[in-house]
Amino acid sequence: MTTAPNQLRALLEQGGLISMPCCGDALSATLIEQAGFSLTFMSGFAAAAHRLGAPDTGLMSYAEVLDQGRNILEAVSIPVIGDGDTGYGNPLNLQRTLRGFAKAGFAAIMLEDQVAPKRCGHTRGKAVVEREEAFDRIRAAVEARDDDADILILARTDARALLGLNEAIERANRFRELGADMLFVEAPETREELATICREAPGIHIANMLEGGVTPILPPAELEALGYRIAAYPLTLLATAMQAMTEALDALKAGRHPQRLMAFPELRRRLGFEAYDATAADYGPNRATGSKA
Structure with a gap:
């Protein structure tokens, strides 16, 4: 039977842009699959809203996130990317998180360079760790993946909003050099910044299309032309349902x-x-x- 990571690898090998509505629970994931989408992402924002009715400010524990993920994974057959936040502790905690996500059946895990407790990437009050700590997180994740975990690593940086686009691009390039499979530079503010990210940090990039956020919402064809491989819609279903x-x-x-x-x-x-x-x-x-x- 094809594993979820292999399903995701096959999707990425096909080329073109993958539209990825994000889910927060088993019902939203089921509707995404029924609509014919080939990939979804368990959004930490949406999961916190569905499970706790609370903001995405690091309130959910590793066990709660994993439990929410298992419910989603049991409900669908399409690959699911899981939000691993900052790894829930030091590099050894992060390795346990990655292995747990892999055993649960996630296709990939997203890991970021925010200070814990993290926040939504388009809200105020977030902070990022120093470069070396950010690099240690990805280094630890890659070691655990290569040792005994079949899962892809999506490395995210929130440095753009705090330290500028150049720092975010430098971090993304280093994440790729360390072995991350996919890259996510959060919260670029213009179309030109979106283009610069793909041009100056080669790799498989995700564009985060958050309605009301700081990043412009571009049509899928335009994102593909800029070099993006996945367009994530993190809160479209949640905002629609709440409205x-x-x-x-x-x-x-x-x-x-x-x-x-x-x-x-x-x-x-x-x-x-x-x-x-x-x-x-x-x-x-x-x-x-x-x-x-």
């Missing part, structure tokens, strides 16, 4: 019934009731009769 739920609650509070609802038969189908009932009919008193050759 729809608050509108429905406002309507109910005002004595009206919400109008924008998924039809009950469609809801049942997407959640798997039809498949469940068909399988259940093979057992117990409702078992189908007849001989099988």
Whole structure:
């Protein structure tokens, strides 16, 4: 059976841009797969929102993140990239995190150079560690991967917002030299900066298309032309769902019934009731009769 890392490697070998809506729980991951997307990412922001109803400020523990990830991985067959934050401690903690993600079945793990507890890359209050500490994190991850873990490493830097684009590019280049499989320079502020990243830091790059963030939202074709391989949409589903739920609650509070609802038969189908009932009919008193050759 093809492993999740090999599925991701095959996708990357095909060339072109991969559009990657991000998930926070098993339901959003299931809908992404049902819509025909070939890859998703367990967003730390979305996972914290779904599991805790709280901000992405390092409140979720390693065990909680891994548990949330396992639920997602059990629900879908497409490869999933997991958000490993800063690794949950020193380089040895980070290696344990990477091995745990690999055993759970993630295709890749994202590791970043923020100071713990980390924050969303497009919010205030974040800080990054010194270069050597950032490099030690990726070095430790690569050693664990090469030793006994089948998983890709997505190395992220948040240095652009704090130390400038040149520092972010230098860090990304060093991450690649150390053995990272993919690169993620967070929060470039212009189209030219997006282009400069791919031009001056060769590698497999992810563009983070966060609505309301500091990075301009570019069409997939334009991102591909700039050199990006994956376009991540980290909060599109979460923001859409929260908007729809608050509108429905406002309507109910005002004595009206919400109008924008998924039809009950469609809801049942997407959640798997039809498949469940068909399988259940093979057992117990409702078992189908007849001989099988």
